[in-house]
Amino acid sequence: MKEQYDVIIVGAGPAGLLAAKALAENGFDIAVLDRRKDLTTLTRTCGQSLLPPNEYFFGDLFHYNAKDKRFCFPHSGLSFPYTGPVKNLYTWRMFSPGMQKMQFGRGQGNEGAPIALSYDKEVLIECMLNEIKSDHVDVINETEFTDIAFQGPTIVVQAGDKTFQSKLVIAADGTNSRVVEKLGYNNNRRHIANLYVKSCFVKGFTPPFEESIITGISFIDSKPVYVFLLPRPEGAEWNFLILTFEAGLDLEAAYEKIIAESGFAEWFKGCEKTREFAAIESIYSPVVKPFRNNVLITGDAGSCQELECLGAMVTGWKAGLTVAAALKEQQLGIAPQAIPQYEEWWLNTYIKKYDYQDYLSIFGIAYIFANPEVVDYVFGLMEEPFLPTFNPYRAVGLLGERLQSLIPTIMAERPDILQQLAGKMLMFPSDLLVQTLTE
Amino acid sequence: MVRINTDECVSCGGCIDLCPTVAIRMVDDRVVIDPEKCTTCKICVQVCPLNAPRVLEEAG
Ligand SMILES: Cc1cc2nc3c(=O)[nH]c(=O)nc-3n(C[C@H](O)[C@H](O)[C@H](O)COP(=O)(O)OP(=O)(O)OC[C@H]3O[C@@H](n4cnc5c(N)ncnc54)[C@H](O)[C@@H]3O)c2cc1C
Numbered sequence: 062m063k064e065q066y067d068v069i070i071v072g073a074g075p076a077g078l079l080a081a082k083a084l085a086e087n088g089f090d091i092a093v094l095d096r097r098k099d100l101t102t103l104t105r106t107c108g109q110s111l112l113p114p115n116e117y118f119f120g121d122l123f124h125y126n127a128k129d130k131r132f133c134f135p136h137s138g139l140s141f142p143y144t145g146p147v148k149n150l151y152t153w154r155m156f157s158p159g160m161q162k163m164q165f166g167r168g169q170g171n172e173g174a175p176i177a178l179s180y181d182k183e184v185l186i187e188c189m190l191n192e193i194k195s196d197h198v199d200v201i202n203e204t205e206f207t208d209i210a211f212q213g214p215t216i217v218v219q220a221g222d223k224t225f226q227s228k229l230v231i232a233a234d235g236t237n238s239r240v241v242e243k244l245g246y247n248n249n250r251r252h253i254a255n256l257y258v259k260s261c262f263v264k265g266f267t268p269p270f271e272e273s274i275i276t277g278i279s280f281i282d283s284k285p286v287y288v289f290l291l292p293r294p295e296g297a298e299w300n301f302l303i304l305t306f307e308a309g310l311d312l313e314a315a316y317e318k319i320i321a322e323s324g325f326a327e328w329f330k331g332c333e334k335t336r337e338f339a340a341i342e343s344i345y346s347p348v349v350k351p352f353r354n355n356v357l358i359t360g361d362a363g364s365c366q367e368l369e370c371l372g373a374m375v376t377g378w379k380a381g382l383t384v385a386a387a388l389k390e391q392q393l394g395i396a397p398q399a400i401p402q403y404e405e406w407w408l409n410t411y412i413k414k415y416d417y418q419d420y421l422s423i424f425g426i427a428y429i430f431a432n433p434e435v436v437d438y439v440f441g442l443m444e445e446p447f448l449p450t451f452n453p454y455r456a457v458g459l460l461g462e463r464l465q466s467l468i469p470t471i472m473a474e475r476p477d478i479l480q481q482l483a484g485k486m487l488m489f490p491s492d493l494l495v496q497t498l499t500e
Numbered sequence: 501m502v503r504i505n506t507d508e509c510v511s512c513g514g515c516i517d518l519c520p521t522v523a524i525r526m527v528d529d530r531v532v533i534d535p536e537k538c539t540t541c542k543i544c545v546q547v548c549p550l551n552a553p554r555v556l557e558e559a560g
């Protein structure tokens with residue numbers, strides 16, 4: 062292990078590892094720091110479904126090349142082996158507390174493009190680590206970034222009692238990024254909420270349909286709780302996630318209630334937990350200008366909530382290529398182009414295109430309709446399946462359109478709901494979340 | 501002070517990020533609190549999705 066590198070990447074998640082691949086292929090000396098020891102055993106919750114594979118996302122059209130077992134991003138010129146299992150998912154069923162259902166995709170057989178690809182993230186990380194094996198790449202585990210300082214053109218990265226130096230740093234340390242915090246970015250971001258997550262893999266969960274993503278809204282002690290059930294790629298296993306914005310809500314108790322008393326209880330009978338995970342995400346408005354003091358921010362570190370693994374991979378790869386070009390510019394004494402281009406790309410491909418307010422709207426539903434009976438009623442009006450998607454940004458657009466068209470019906474049947482909604486519908490979901498959670 | 505119940509903690513790392521005094525660290529993929537740095541603010545107790553951090557009574 063050296064102390065001096067061209068680039069230090071903080072975080073060995075999908076974003077950091079693809080940034081490392083780009084820089085490794087360009088021959089630069091790099092270190093990837095991560096606080097975890099065993100990088101291929103995950104402990105933090107992730108749905109582990111790649112979405113959306115049926116449309117452009119972050120400027121690329123991700124697909125799985127089954128002939129050669131490769132993940133491919135044709136627009137970015139990126140592809141690499143993924144040797145793990147996959148399963149295509151075609152439908153997303155979203156249930157209200159009383160099991161009224163909204164559905165994205167028709168759920169009749171496997172026609173059409175899948176809306177998500179279930180995969181094994183631990184194999185993915187292993188495959189990415191293989192991609193960056195090289196004499197000039199050090200993956201340094203058990204090394205937690207603690208501070209950053211600037212000495213002329215040199216960046217000094219502190220990781221506990223270890224010190225490293227580099228010319229540029231890539232921050233890829235995820236949604237609660239300490240690099241971003243230390244650089245002072247969070248002072249200008251809006252903190253919206255924290256999201257608390259408990260999840261596990263379960264065997265023996267038996268819904269009456271296959272290859273479908275199942276989500277649900279529940280109210281526990283009248284607090285909204287979101288349930289995600291995602292098929293694992295093999296072994297008849299499901300990934301079962303419980304999410305809430307409500308600090309102090311007992312997720313252990315919520316877990317027991319959902320298994321025993323919710324509308325899903327029948328399908329959970331006899332199921333068995335195989336592994337357990339958790340996550341906490343501090344949700345800020347995104348970083349708008351991702352470069353400061355020779356530190357480039359990528360992946361979830363710069364986003365609101367999360368970019369999804371696809372977004373993290375595309376942005377991480379792009380960040381690595383950008384920094385490789387920036388170093389080359391420095392060597393040749395050429396005026397900087399690469400970093401301004403990344404900033405512009407981040408602005409146009411992420412900030413302007415994927416409004417974080419839309420992402421949060423999916424979670425806003427329970428807060429907008431505020432009680433189980435109203436959620437049941439509204440879901441009951443939406444029997445006609447939506448276009449197939451699991452892209453939250455797109456789904457929100459489709460839902461909004463449908464709700465708009467249902468206003469006359471609701472006005473006739475339930476004017477009380479419209480009255481209750483009037484103020485809330487005009488509010489951005491992030492404002493609504495802030496208001497409800499701080500009340 | 502606060503201690504993490506290792507039976508319940510899965511090492512997701514969330515509390516490390518949210519601890520205001522950076523008192524929590526990951527050592528050998530286990531999450532430990534440095535008693536010197538912990539101010540018993542109980543933030544980790546409130547945010548852990550698995551109720552793993554526990555407040556220990558002050559001795560004496
Ligand atoms: C509940 C939930 C469900 C999700 N479901 C899906 C899904 O179905 N599909 C999908 O595509 N995505 C999903 N995601 C999102 C996905 O997990 C992220 O978007 C993706 O992992 C982001 O990658 P990243 O590389 O930016 O960050 P991360 O994967 O978070 O990687 C950050 C890395 O940095 C390390 N690190 C953190 N702090 C430090 C530090 N101070 N020093 C050193 N190392 C540090 C961490 O150990 C970690 O390895 C979900 C996330 C959550 C929380």
Ligand code: SF4
Nearest residue numbers: 509510512513515548
């Ligand atoms: S938040 Fe809870 S589960 Fe996660 S690391 Fe901290 S104590 Fe462990």
Ligand code: SF4
Nearest residue numbers: 519538539541542544
């Ligand atoms: S009680 Fe407060 S200071 Fe102590 S470890 Fe928990 S969050 Fe950190």
